[in-house]
Amino acid sequence: IIGYKTTKAERIVYSFIHSLIDWVGFFFFLLKITISIGIPLLFGHHQSIDLRHQRTNDLLTASTQQDERESSSIIMESSSNNNIRELFRSNKPQIVADDIFGDCVSQVGSDDVLELTKCVTQGLQTDELARNLDLQNFLFVIAGALVFMLQIGFAMVCAGNVRVKNVQNTMLKNLLDACGSAIAFWLVGFAFAFGGQDKSGGKGFIGTENFFNIGDSPAYWFFQYTLSSTAVTIVAGTLAERCQMAAYLLYSIVVAGFIYPVVAHSIWSNNGFLSPTTDNPFLDVGVLDFGGGSVVHVTGGVVALIASSILGPRNGRFYDERGEPLDRPKPFPGHSIALQLLGTMILWFGWLGYNPGSALVLDVTDVGVVASKAAVNTALCGAMGGITALFTKLWLEERRTGEPSFDLRACMNGSLSGLVASTAGCALMESWGAVVTGSIAGLIYLWASQLLLRFRIDDAVDAIPVHLFNGIWGMIATGLMATPDLIEAAYVRNRRPGLFYTFGRSNGGVDGTLLLNQVLAVLFVLSWCCATMFPFFIWLNYMNWFRAEALEEMIGLDVSYHGTSIEQETGNGGVKKEYFEAFKRNKEKKLRQRGRRSNAGQGTQKSGSSDSARRDVRPGSVMESYFSEYDPDVNPDAAAVEAMDEA
DSSP states (O other), X not given: OOOSOOOHHHXXXXXXXXXXXXXXXXXXXXHHHHHHHHHHHHHOOOOOXXXXXXXXXXXXXXXXXXXXXXXXHHHHHHOSHHHHHHHTTTTSOHHHHXXXXXXXXXXXXXXXXXXXXXXXXXXXXXXXXXXXXHHHHHHHHHHHHHHHHHHHHHHHHHHHHSOXXXXXXXXXXXXXXXXXXXXXXXXXXXXXXXXTTTSOSOOBSSOOSOTTSOOSOHHHHHHHHHHHHHHHHHHHHHTTTTBOHHHHHHHHHHIIIIIXXXXXXXXXXXXXXXXXXXXXOGGGTOOOOSSOIIIIIIHHHHHHHHHXXXXXXXXXXXXXXXXXXXXSOOOOOOSOHHHHHHHHHHHHHHHHHHHHHGGGGSOOSOHHHHHHHHHHHHHHHHHHHHHHXXXXXXXXXXXXXXXXXXXXXXXXXXXXXXXXXXXXTTTTSOHHHHXXXXXXXXXXXXXXXHHHHHTTOOOTTOHIIIIIIHHHHHHHHHHHHOOHHHHHHHHSOOSOOOGGGGTTOSSSOOOOXXXXXXXXXXXXXXXXXXHHHHHHHHHHHHTTOSBOOHHHHHHOHHHHHHOOOHHHHHGGGGOOHHHHHHHHHHHHHHHHHHHHHTTTTOOOOOOSHHHHHHHTSOTTSHHHHHHHHHOTTTOHHHHHHHHHHHO
16 A cells, blocks of 8 residues: 555554554454354354254244143153253254243143243243344444444545645544434434334324433433434545534534434334335335435435535635636646545445345344345445546546546545445345446446536535435436335335336236335425525634635634644645635734733734724725735734635
8 A cells, every 4th residue: 555655644543544444354253252252142052953953843832822732742741841852952953942841840830841842932932032142232233333434435435535735624623423423323413313213102203202312222322322423524534624523523423313214214213204114104105215315325424415516626626726716627636546546445345244234124034135136246346436437537538538547546536436326225136236226327328427516516535426426326316127026025014116127017007006106205305405504504604614724724624623744744735825825914913913812802913014004994994804815914814815825
């Protein structure tokens, strides 16, 4: 990865990666020990299937049917309580069988063999259910840990896509995603999303229970928290290199605590008005969003689009120093393509726990079958998205310039686009559907990326084309290609398949109900996020809490927010010396002004000709507005323009 002379910022990132790899290795070492020791404790040591195993199953069936005659014939062959004890040790650890047998003897006595057998059978069934629940909770934690790997992947992608002068600031914002979303989801987010979903009753717009709580299952809370933090972190890369720290932390809390939970409740909760798991689903089928194509990715993508539109592009991206539009957008290449690729592969790895892990949420018997189908389709979508984007971009470049060029960034984002598109229906479509979905996702990414440039929307990491546009496409693809059998396997019902599977049916004809529901879900998410987040970001911008000052952006947020000296680390990092001097002067003036304000509320006059001129200005006059807008001593943006003129 290193292979060349590195800056201090890059060495910090590489040290972080090295430590991360150590922790990941340690995590899987613990996982290996847990599996090797915990599984035998949960299910008992492996024993061969012999005659005793068959007789136990026969006894279980006979007791369930309450066929006393058949049960008695089997029990009589055991001839004694000791043989009954041995009979139920067949597939259980000795200590478990002895405990159940001892409890039953104390409850019903040892004389009535039939009642004793029924009691032991019920005890074994209860114990089996408890062990299955323990295993499910364990798998929830593992799946949640893999989903949390997406945070690491996003951090690496963002760090690689920004310029070296903003690396530290970008990585801190990714860390704040995890911190802010955890607190907000614990306070109110989980309650709004899943509070009261186990109660029977009508449908609701938002949850109303379990505030300041994690509910009945800590493992379930942890898995849902990792999904909420994934939705929050999508915006981090979009706003990179120009967003204030306080605004970003505040945004993370609002999205994880209120915006995302409402969407999750509506589509995933057992009493959500769009949920397929309610007693009376919307239009008899509800919305099928297996892994969160709309709940996670469309939510994060549309919030990123709103924020980027209000925040504006980075300085010099679409306009020159005087505000005149450029003929072509100025490229701002990231400082490390290696970090971008590393982040992409980490994201892909995390997705293999994200999509299959969502099968644990559904109350299905064949959870392993559903999860394996989700894993296969996830891999196929990601692969086809990357291949399609790479070779389509190659063809377009050859047509435009006459020379072919393999674009690694297009391949990486194409793969991520395929993974996003797979999320909604990864367990609901056949493999050919996953291939088609991933192929179209790669094309949608290329088109959407150019669309943003045409409208002068600055997305530093192309998160909007990847997550918003392909999240929408994934929902539509599910409405087109979801198969009846796979829907039944995942949701224990087979009511309305995808549109393609309704052609040529003998009963009912063409049915686009599922596709309609998918589109309505997307419209609901877009409307909800726009109605809430647009005023929120407008308010942040009005309060001057949203965008960093022009000089801070020019010299890099690592210097202005974290005290980093880029002059010593990277040879100015491509930043002109005049910008640093202007930033230092502006900082010194702010410190002096702050000292004057704290001096018993009495202002002191500045020295110099500009101060004497300002003393003669009448309050509220045109000249006062001139000083506040164009004086570099007062306005940081004016100081930035002055620094550019000097350069």
